[in-house]
Amino acid sequence: MAKILVIRFSAIGDVAMTVPVIHSWATQYPRHQIVFLSRPSLAPLFSNLPDNVSFFNADLKGRHSGWKGLYVLFKELKALHFDAVLDLHNVLRTKYLSLLFRFIGTPVYVLHKGRWGKRKLIRRRNKKLVSQKNSFQRYADVFTKAGFPVLLNFSSIYGHEKGDFSIIQSVTGEKGNAKWIGIAPFAKHKGKIYPLELQEQVVAHFAQDDRVKVFLFGGGKEEEDCFKTWTDKYPTVTSLIGKLTMDTELALMSHLDVMLSMDSANMHLASLVNIPVVSIWGATHPYAGFMGWKQLPTNTIQITDLYCRPCSVFGQTPCYRGDYACLYGIMPVRVIEKIESIVF
Template sequence: MARILVIRFSALGDVAMTVPVIHSLATQYPQHEIIILSRGMMQPLFQRLPSNVRFINADLSGKHKGIRGLNRLYNELKAMRFDYVADLHNVLRSRYLRYRFLLSGVSVAAICKGRLGKKQLIRRRHKVLVMQKTSFQRYADVFSALVCPVRLDFTSIYGAGKGDFSQIASVVQPKGTDKWIGIAPFAKHRGKIYPIELQEQVVAHFAANPTVKVFLFGGGKEEQEVFDRWTKKYPSVTSLIGKLNLSTELNLMSHLDVMLSMDSANMHLASLVGIPVVSVWGATHPYAGFMGWKQQPDHTVQLDLSCRPCSVYGQKPCFRGDYACLMQITPRQVIEKIERIIS
C-alpha cells in the first residue's frame, strides 16, 4: 500500500480533467490511498470517487497563503507520511511543496506541459498543426513515472446511471419525454466566447420548440444580466444562476441530452457525467489537448482559418481585431450540431 499526494490547485476545468485519471487510478489500485490537495471549492468534483480517494483543502487565501502559509501546509502534509507526490500543476506553489518533499526523501514527479509543441501550434506563421498530448494523458504519465501505469477507463462519476433526481426536484420538473439542452455561453476570455447576440439566436430556436427545455449555466454579474434578459424574452428557458451548487449542477447535467459550451469548464463538467458536448472553439483549438473527456471531434464547431489557433488559453487579443474565428460561425452551424445529437 502506498499513500499518494496529488496536487492541482486550479482552474476548475483543469482540476475537473484530473477526475477521469484519478478515478481510473483509484479503481485499478484499490490498495493505494490517494489524497487530493486542491482549493476547497473543488471538493464536489471528487465526492463520488472510490473510497480510497480523499480530499484536503488548500486554503491559499487564508492560513496557507504566502511562503509562511506554504510552510504550514507542508508541515501538515508531512505529518501524513506520503510515499509519493504527484504534482499535476507544476506552478510556483506546487513546485515549492514538491521540492520540500523531495528534500525529505519522498519520491516526486511533475506534469510536463508540452510548452514547445503548444507554442508551435499557436505561432502566427508556419504553425505546426499537430495534435498535442491530452491533459488526461499528461496526468496519467505522472503516475506512470512515479508509482504505477494507469489505464484510462473512466466513464462517468455516476457510473452507468444518473444523479439522484430528488436532489434537484426543487429546481426542475421531471423530464418526461422532453429533450434537455444545457447552454453555457461564457468563458473566462473573449477569445473563447461565441458572440452573445449569435448565441441568443440558438437559444431562441430551441426555446420555440415545446418538446425542448433549455437550461442556462453560468455565474457572475455579466452572465446574470444576459440570462435575465433571455429568460424574460423566452419564458421556457431556465437560468440556473444561484439555484445550484457544483454538486447539484453536476447532478442536473447528468440528466441533459446535450450541453452547448465554449472551450470552458462546463465542457469538462458535462464530460464527467457522460453527456455529449457541442463545443465552440475560437482562438483556441482542440489540438492543444484540452478537449473534454471522450468528447467527439465531430461535435466541435470551429472554422478553418489560417490565423487559428492563436492562443492556448484564449487570453490573447485578436491580432486581426475582428475575432473572425467566432464571428463567422453561424447560429445554424451550432443548431445543426445540437439537433443531430438530440434527434
C-alpha cells in the first residue's frame, strides 16, 4: 500500500479543480492512500471523498508560517512516512517542502503549468488561440508520472445524489416547483467581473419571474454592500452572505438548476456538484484551461471576435484599451436567454 502526499495550497478554484482527479484516483486505487495538504478553510471540499483520502491542515498564517514554520510542517509530515509527494502547486512554499522531502529520499513529482503556451495565448501580437491542456489533465499527469495513471470519471462529490436538504432548508425554504438560480457576480480581479450595473439587469429580470428563486453567492464587504442594495430593491432575491458555511453552500448548489458565475471559484464549486454553469469570460478565456469540470462550451458567454482578448490568464492585467469592451460588450439579454434556455 502506498501513502501519497498531495500538495495544493490555493486558490479556492484551483484546489476545487483537484477534487475530480483526487476522487477518480481514490476510487481506482482503493488500497492506496492520499493525504491532501492545504489550508484549513478548504477542508470541506474533501469531506465527501472516499475513505482513502484524508486532509492535513497547513496553518500557513500560524505555526506553519514562514520558512521556519514550513520546516515545522515538514517534520510533522515526515512522521507520516510518505512513499511519494505530488506537488500540484509548484510555488516557492511547495518547492521548499519538496526539496526537504528529496533530501530524505522521498520521490517528488511536480505540476507542469504550461506557461509558454498560455503566454502565446494572451500576448498582444500574433496571438496563438490554441486551447491549452486543462488543469484537470495537468494534475492527472502528475499522478501518471508517479506511476498512478488515472481515468477521470468523477461526476459529483455527492455521487448520484444531492446534498442534504435539511441543512439548508432554514435558509432556502422549500423548493417546490420553482427553478433555483444561483448568481455569483464577483471574482478576484476586475478583468473577470461582468459590470455590476449589467448584472443587476439580469437579477432584476429573474426577481420578477415567479417561476424562479434567485440566490446570491459571495463574501466580503464589497459584495455584502452590493447584495444589500439588490435585495432591498428585489425582495424575492436571497443573499447567502453570512448564512452558510462551505459545506452547506455546496449542498445548496447541488439543488440549483443553474449557476451564473464569472471565471471564478463558484464556477468550480458548482461543477463539483454536477450543476450546469453559465460562465462569463472577459479578459480571460476558456482556452487557458480553467473551465469548470464537464461544463459545456455552449454555456460560456464571451465576445469571440475581439482582437485584444484574451489579455490575461488570471484576469489581473488592467485593460490596455481602458474600456473593458470584453465585458461591457455582453448584453444582459444574452445572459438571460442563456439561463432561460437551461431552466425552462
